[in-house]
Amino acid sequence: MLLFRAEEHIETWCRQWTQPRGATLTIDQAWQLANAWYGNKMEPDWRRGTLEETEALLTRLGLTGPFWNLRA
Amino acid sequence: MSAEFDTSVRLALYREFVRTASPPTTEALAAGMQSSTAEIRAALERLAAGKAIVLQPESREILMANPLCAVPTPFRVRTQEHSFFSSCVWDGLGIIAMLQSDSILDTSCACCGEAMTIDVRRGKIVPARGVIHFAIPAKRWWENIVFT
Numbered sequence: 001m002l003l004f005r006a007e008e009h010i011e012t013w014c015r016q017w018t019q020p021r022g023a024t025l026t027i028d029q030a031w032q033l034a035n036a037w038y039g040n041k042m043e044p045d046w047r048r049g050t051l052e053e054t055e056a057l058l059t060r061l062g063l064t065g066p067f068w069n070l071r072a
Numbered sequence: 073m074s075a076e077f078d079t080s081v082r083l084a085l086y087r088e089f090v091r092t093a094s095p096p097t098t099e100a101l102a103a104g105m106q107s108s109t110a111e112i113r114a115a116l117e118r119l120a121a122g123k124a125i126v127l128q129p130e131s132r133e134i135l136m137a138n139p140l141c142a143v144p145t146p147f148r149v150r151t152q153e154h155s156f157f158s159s160c161v162w163d164g165l166g167i168i169a170m171l172q173s174d175s176i177l178d179t180s181c182a183c184c185g186e187a188m189t190i191d192v193r194r195g196k197i198v199p200a201r202g203v204i205h206f207a208i209p210a211k212r213w214w215e216n217i218v219f220t
Contacts, residue, residue: 001160001161001163001204001205001206001207002160002161002182002204002205003161003179003180003181003182003190003202003203003204004181004183004202004203004204004205005183005184005188005201005202005203006201006202006203007203009182009183009184010183010205012183012184013182013183013205016183019207020207022205022206022207022208022209023205023206023209024203024204024205024206025203025204025206026203026204027190027200027202027203027204029204030161030162030165030204031165031192034162034163034165034166034168034169037162037166037169038139038163038166038167038169038170039169039172041086041138041139041166041170042083042086042087042090042170044079044083046082048122048123048124058210063210066209067206067209067210068209068210069209069211070210070211071211
C-alpha cells in the first residue's frame with residue numbers, strides 16, 4: 001500500500017508500472033483500518049481475525065465491493 | 073510446544089523489537105527466554121505459518137513482525153524514542169496504532185517522490201493531503217505480502 005499526493009498520481013504510477021488500478025483509501029480510513037488490524041498486536045490475546053471478522057471489519061469501514069471481497 | 077509458548081515468544085520478540093527498534097535474533101530470544109535456539113526457531117516457524125510474522129527466506133530470522141519491518145524501507149515511523157520501518161503506509165500507521173504514541177510517518181509520493189508525512193497526535197490524524205492505493209485485492213494480500 002502506497003501513499004500518493006493525489007488521484008492523478010495513482011493513474012500515472014499505474015501506467016508507469018503497468019499495474020491495474022486497485023482501490024483507494026483516505027488517510028483517515030487507513031488509520032481506522034490500521035487501528036483495528038494492529039491495535040492489539042502486542043497483547044497476549046491477539047489472534048489473527050477470522051474470515052467473518054475481517055469481512056465485518058471491512059464492511060464497518062465502508063470497504064465493500066469486489067476488491068474487498070475475501071471469498072470470491 | 074504449546075500455544076502458550078508461542079505466545080510468549082511473540083510477546084518477547086515484539087517487546088524487544090519495540091524496546092530497541094531492532095528485531096531480536098533467534099539466539100537473543102533463546103537467551104532471554106532461557107530456551108534453546110531450536111525451540112525458538114520452531115516457534116518462529118509456527119508463528120510465520122500462522123501469519124503472525126514473516127521470516128527471511130534464507131536465514132529464517134525475522135523479516136516482519138507486522139507491522140514492524142526488520143529492514144530499511146521508504147516508510148519510517150518516528151516516535152519520541154525511536155524510528156521504525158514498515159513495509160507499507162498501512163503498516164506504518166499500524167506501528168503508530170500498536171504503540172499508541174504520538175508519531176510521524178515519513179514517506180514520499182510513490183509516483184513523483186515528493187516528501188510526505190502523516191502526523192498522528194493523541195490518537196488522531198493531523199489533516200494531511202494524500203490518498204492511499206491498494207494494488208492487490210484483499211483476498212490476495214498474503215500471496216505476496218511484500219507487494220500489496
